[in-house]
Amino acid sequence: MQVSFSISQKTLERLEWPRILDRLAEFVRTPQALARLHGQGSDGQSGTALFEPSGAGVRERLAETAEAHAILSQGDSPPIGGVATLAPVLTRARKGGALAATELLDVGTLLSVLHETVRFVEARRDAAPRLAEAAAPIDDHSALRSAIDRSLDSAGEVRNEASSALADARRDVHRFASEIQQRLSLTLQDPSVRSHLSDSYYTVRNDRYVLPVRADARDKVRGIVHDASRSGHTLFIEPEALVDLNNRHKQAELAVEQETHRVLRMLSEAVADAADALEIGLTALAEIDLAFARARLALALDAVEPRVEDEGMIHLPLLRHPLIPADEAVPNDLHLGDDFLALILSGPNAGGKTVTMKALALAVLFVRAGLFVPAAAPARVDLFDRVLADIGDEQDIREHLSTFSAHMANLAHIVASADERSLVVLDELGVGTDPGEGAAIGQAVLEELVEAGARIVVTTHYSLLKEMAELDDRFANASVEFDPETLAPTYRLKMGLPGSSSASSVAARMGLRRSVLERAEKLMSREDRRLDRMLSELSTSRAQLEREQREAKRLRVETEATRNEYRKKLERLQKRRDELFRSLRDDLDAAFREAHEEVARVVRELQRGGTPHSRDAERARQELLGLEEKAQRAEKEAGVHERAAPNLRPVDWNRARPGDELELEGGQHARLVALPDRRGRVTVGVGSARLVLPMEQVGIPAASARPKAATPKIRAPANLSAGGTDRCDLRGQRVDEALDRLEEALDAATREGRDALTIVHGVGTGALRRAIRESLARSPYVDRFLPGSADEGGEGVTVAHLDK
The missing domain is CATH 2.30.30 (SH3 type barrels.)
Incomplete structure (x- = not known):
């Protein structure tokens, strides 16, 4: 694939990209990912392997980083780690070499990590589809994994379960060793032998069990001499009676060794067969590891995912340099490529101009590497095909170039290479020669770069370059702030304003003698002094204005917070008031229901011929009248509050x-x-x-505001007579009026002791009929109700039989 992104090794070093890679390396878990991190890219340069050459690749890496970021933010982490460097092991296995048990254990660890990683990302496929796809090339290798687990223990020893022949040979070794040790113990107890020994123990020499015999008693103990002490006073002799048993023990050990070697070779051949698939799995694992490393770096830097387009725009709110600790970094808003193509940074030395410029360039590299940018949302960093830089001292002794000559050589290359897909960063453009000539060359270079469509960030102290933004809207000024009270930079960037170099203030802060500074002030031209003073005053005024704006914003926030607090309190009071009125209405409704039931009870007793006590009747009458009066007062008071409410009821x-x-x-x-x-x-x-x-x-x-049915009209019992029916004609009335009339009719019919009430409502749309029958179903006066007969009017009539 043709490379569509280029940057020189020198520019990477000047932008401190290797330090970024070192920071990212802190978060990788596998040696394969670490090697890829520091490896060569397709351009053959070290440290460029992470740069994606295509826009599609950039967006894919950023999407993977976002998925990993979401998983880590939920407290989950993939089971990646503990994998050794296996390239030499796989190479030797391919060539038919037998792997050591520890190497096979490393292969087994890799197989387990691959298996668990696939399970991890597959379980999150819906939330992380790209990571799941990245794991797709990983083979499970379940048979090889099981074979290694079955054959080797955690210490790298071949298990007895690996081979029945191995288990038998090991049993023989143990049996023969036990028998030899028993016979040697008996020999040590034999007085005829013990007296010739230099010590009362047995040991092993050359894999044979032996006794320590005094040299002067060599002829007293028959056997084979295998070794002697350093002094020569002790000979280590294998007793003749144990030679055969020692031989058999040795043969058993050789059988164990041979069978162990056979098992390891068998496993090595299986690894060789899987070597290609294992390397594919290692590559996929490294990519997943790098995705999570990028996400961990994003969390560490509090970085955000940028929007990426192809329009040459950069918008970075609260941008921070990624190598400056968070508690020391001063975030700044930066944008480029929207309203202007070139940003001219000015201001005092050591004020942060170069740091700001590098932070912007690094953001472009971050995006190419699939990294989130250390800024606030919504961040945007469009794709650039090349980053060209002239930063720092370019003096080259080997090429016999002075500082200025080296800068000019670099600028010549930049001017020849830059186009609309280029980001150019220039530090102290035109320095190293006569200021007038240097400023003129700098202006000409910037004009040429802007004509080519490049996006440019340049730092300068030259007034000629600062003035370009006033004459050409393709340029914009920005300055780093200088505090006139402390005579120190604040490192805050001010877009739209050029900055004073404040050279005298910086020199004074660095300890330069006052007499020297006063002499320098006199030597400055009147125009230079006036311009420097105007810029300083402008910076001071703007700083004061921003302080006042911040204070005003703080007061607005406090006022809004107080207003919201009182609004919430008012809402809580209104809610409490509504709850109290609802409770009051519920209590009244319950009292009305009890009153109706009392009326119905009295009516039923009268109809049965009973005579309720006059005092009870009078008491019930008075209670009902009191409830009616209380209901009217509550209704009136509630209505006042409801009318005061700002919303519809x-x-x-x-x-x-x-x-x-x-x-x-x-x-x-x-x-x-x-x-x-x-x-x-x-x-x-x-x-x-x-x-x-x-x-x-x-x-x-x-x-x-309240349905009339909620406050039924209550009347004290009147003189009642039993028997008969009555009719109530509700045709042509609205529903609410008809229901009021119906309730009055039911009340009267009950008082008069009627058996039934015939209600005429007509057929019409059926709305009035439904409302009347629903009301009858809830009424305490009604036992049941039926449609009228054909003679009575059919569905246009409802007959309500009253409760006795």
Whole structure:
């Protein structure tokens, strides 16, 4: 693939990219990822392996980083780690070499990590599809993993379960060794032998069990001499009687060794067969490891995912240099490529101009490497095909170039290479020669670069370059702030303003003698002094203005917080008031129900011929009158509060019926035509027109803030007579009026001892009939109700049989 991103090794070093890689290396878990991190890219340069050559590749890496970032933010982490460098091991296995048990253990560890990593990302495929795809090339190798686990223990010893022949040979070794040791113990107890020994123990020499015999008693103990002490006073002799047993023990050990070697070779061949797939798995594992390393670095830097386009724009709110500790870094807002192409940074030395410029260039490299940028959202860093830089002292002794000559050679290359896909960063453009000539060359270089469409950040002290932003809108000024009170830089960047170099103030802070500074002040031209003073005053005024703006913003925030606090308190009080009134209404409703039940009880006793005690009747009468008076007072008081409420009074849609009177926003009255549909829309009538409105835009009118059924009219019992029926004609009435009339009729019929009440409502749309029958179903007076007979009017009539 043709490389579409280029940067020189010198520029990488000047931007301190190797230090970024070192920081990223702190978060990798595998040697394969570490090697890729510091490896050569497709351009053959060290440290460029992470740079994606294509825009699609950049976006893919950033998406992987985002998925890993989300997983880590939830407290999860992939089981990556403990993997050794296996390239030499796999190479030797391919060539037919037998691997050591420890090397096979390393292969087993890799297989387990691969298996667990695949399980980890597959379990999160919905949230991390790209990481799951990155793990797709990894083979499970379950048979090889099981074979290694079955054959080797954690110490690298071949298990008996690996081979029945190995288990038998080891048993023989143990059996023969035990038998030899027993016979040697008996020999040590034999007085005829013990007297010739230099010590009362047995040992092993040359893999043979032997006795320590005095040299002068060599002829007294028959056997084979295997060794002697340093002094020569002791000979280590294998007793003749044990030679055969020692031979058999040695043969058993050789059998163990041979079978162990066979098992290891068998496993090595299996590794050789899987070597290609294992290398593919290692590569995939390294990519997943790098994705999580990028995410860990993002968390450490509090970095954000940038938007990436191809329009040459950079927008970095609160940008920080990634190598400066968070508690020391001063974040600055930076943008480039939207309203202007070149940003001219000016201000005092050691004020942070170069650091800011490097931070912007590093953000471009971060994006190419799939890294989040150390800025605030919403960050944007578009793709650039090359980064060209002239930073620091370019003096080259080997090429016999002075500082200025080296700068000019570098600038010549930059001017020849730059185009609309280039980011150019230039530190102290035009220095090293006569200031007038240097400034003129610098202006000409910037004009040429802007004509080529490049995006440029340049630092300078030259007034000629600062003035370019006033004459050409392709350029913009920015300056690093200098505190005139402390005579020290604040490292804050001010977009849109050139900065004074404040050379005298910096020199004074560094300890230069005052007389020297006064002489320098006199030597400066009047125009230079005036310009420097104007820039300093402008910077001071702007700093004061920003302090005042921050204070005003703080006061606005505090005021808004206080307003919100009081608004919440008012809402809580209003809610509490509404709850109290609802509680009062509920209590009154309960009392009304009890009153109705009392009336019904009295009526039933009268109908049965009973005579309730006059005092009880009078007491019930007085209680009902008192409840009615209390209800009217509560209704009146609640109505006052409800009228004071700023919003529409909510409608109880469970009790609402077509024909009910409603109030619209703005105070206009309407009637309910149809109840809310599934989408919460209500049909209302206003005059002859019909409107469809959201439920929230209609309410109960002030005059009927509570449904009348909630405060039933209560009358004291009158003289009643038993028997007979009555009729109640409700045709042509609205629902709320009809229900009031119906309740009065039921009350009167009950008092008069009627058996039934015939209610005439007509057929019509059926709305009035439904409302009347629903009210009858809830009434304490009604035992049951039926449609009228054909002679009575059919469905246009309902007959309510009263409760006895």
